[in-house]
Amino acid sequence: MIIGFDADDTLWHNEDGFQATTRTFEGLLGSWADPDEVGNRLFAIEKRNMNRYGYGVKAFTLSMIEAALDISDGNIDTANLQMIIELGHHLLDRPAELIDDVVTVLEEVGREHTLMIITKGDLYHQLARIDSSGLKDHFWRTEVVAHKDPATYSQLLSLHGVLPREFVMIGNSLPSDVFPVIEIGGRGIHIPYPVTWAMEHVDPDVAHFHSAPTLNSLAELPAFLADWV
Numbered sequence: 001m002i003i004g005f006d007a008d009d010t011l012w013h014n015e016d017g018f019q020a021t022t023r024t025f026e027g028l029l030g031s032w033a034d035p036d037e038v039g040n041r042l043f044a045i046e047k048r049n050m051n052r053y054g055y056g057v058k059a060f061t062l063s064m065i066e067a068a069l070d071i072s073d074g075n076i077d078t079a080n081l082q083m084i085i086e087l088g089h090h091l092l093d094r095p096a097e098l099i100d101d102v103v104t105v106l107e108e109v110g111r112e113h114t115l116m117i118i119t120k121g122d123l124y125h126q127l128a129r130i131d132s133s134g135l136k137d138h139f140w141r142t143e144v145v146a147h148k149d150p151a152t153y154s155q156l157l158s159l160h161g162v163l164p165r166e167f168v169m170i171g172n173s174l175p176s177d178v179f180p181v182i183e184i185g186g187r188g189i190h191i192p193y194p195v196t197w198a199m200e201h202v203d204p205d206v207a208h209f210h211s212a213p214t215l216n217s218l219a220e221l222p223a224f225l226a227d228w229v
């Protein structure tokens with residue numbers, strides 16, 4: 001089988017950094033609005049910019065700057081704008097911090113199966129993180145895509161000569177890692193991360209249409225796959 005792994009919040013920590021940065025941003029804008037309002041307005045701007053910028057830290061940083069100007073009615077000072085840019089740099093420069101048991105799990109699963117990374121986000125940043133993770137040698141292919149939709153998975157699998165029925169995708173996001181793969185005839189395993197980005201939340205009614213196994217942690221994957229594929 002070909003086993004695809006999502007990267008952010010599946011192989012390494014990611015969303016915790018965005019959440020911590022959002023809390024700092026809320027503090028910076030504290031004289032103009034309360035934290036909930038700052039967070040909500042930032043999220044609304046991120047969502048509006050999604051089609052322009054795509055995913056990732058650079059997009060998030062531009063949205064923070066826009067939100068700061070918006071929330072402060074243009075009154076935010078340059079020192080605070082500089083601080084926001086630095087928050088973005090800090091997220092970009094953060095080394096890939098691996099999820100528990102990643103290396104042993106990849107070694108074990110890689111003995112039986114061929115492994116790929118399929119991650120979305122900013123190309124340059126994701127390639128840098130794949131390199132800094134030290135995990136690259138475990139993978140046959142590493143792919144950074146703009147969207148994780150059924151069409152993208154289909155194109156990617158056919159590009160690499162992989163049939164959907166031979167493909168299992170592992171990830172923390174149901175709408176990005178699991179549902180689109182099930183839709184094209186592959187399989188998906190959901191391994192939730194403790195915090196989920198608001199954009200990746202799923203309506204439970206939708207989730208109900210698809211049955212995908214959920215594991216509590218990556219450490220459960222080798223034994224589960226041994227029985228399942």
Ligand SMILES: [Mg+2]
Binds near residue numbers: 007008010172173
């Ligand atoms: Mg993810």
